[in-house]
Amino acid sequence: QSALTQPPSASGSLGQSVTFSCTGTSSDVGGYNYVSWYQQHPGKAPKLIIYDVNKRPSGVPYRFSGSKSGNTASLTVSGLQAEDEADYYCSSYAGSNHLRVFGTGTKVTVL
């Protein structure tokens, strides 16, 4: 099972928006609406920020939003804040036997 493909880096200025992708196949991202996103600051554990493609857990700011089209999911961070500088990973259900796959990760820099 291959990792989902994410751009290595993305950047935006304070207050601006940034969007980056998570590309899989019809066997994972494209086949199911079961994509989640995680934020990871250096030395910390990943934290859930989006599940079920576009749902935010309680406490996650509204500026985080998710979407999906075909085999590609996307995460948008609107109104970038300094604390949004982190690594972001997508994850998808990938079929039988509860298989899950993660993305390669995108490092977001706030300029």
Place this chain on the structure above:
Amino acid sequence: QLQLQESGPGLVRPSGTLSLTCTVFGDSVTSDDYYWAWIRQSPGGGPEWIGSIFYGGYTFYTPSLKSRVTISLDTSKNQLSLKMKSVTSTDTAVYYCAGDHRIPSTALTWFDPWGQGTLVTVSS
């Protein structure tokens, strides 16, 4: 509030067995709301799902590790455990346990929360 905490040796010899424990606080490992997962992250890399277990009797593993990994529950201690045999340097990683939130009758799940992680180094 659900919290998880990993524990175990930080150094394992090559060809040995990696053994980790995760203690669950704030809910029972017999809960219908969760599978319980192990995930690892190699230095500089992305997370890799190792496997998940459900109290109802289901255990799932990623195919590439299935032959070397066993995940189990100890309900008396409210813990889950991970055993990985025949380790090599490529198994050096931070190992996390996580609540694998489930929605019954669907395949919808997500990992939340995560433990703080424990670094395991495979070296002689």
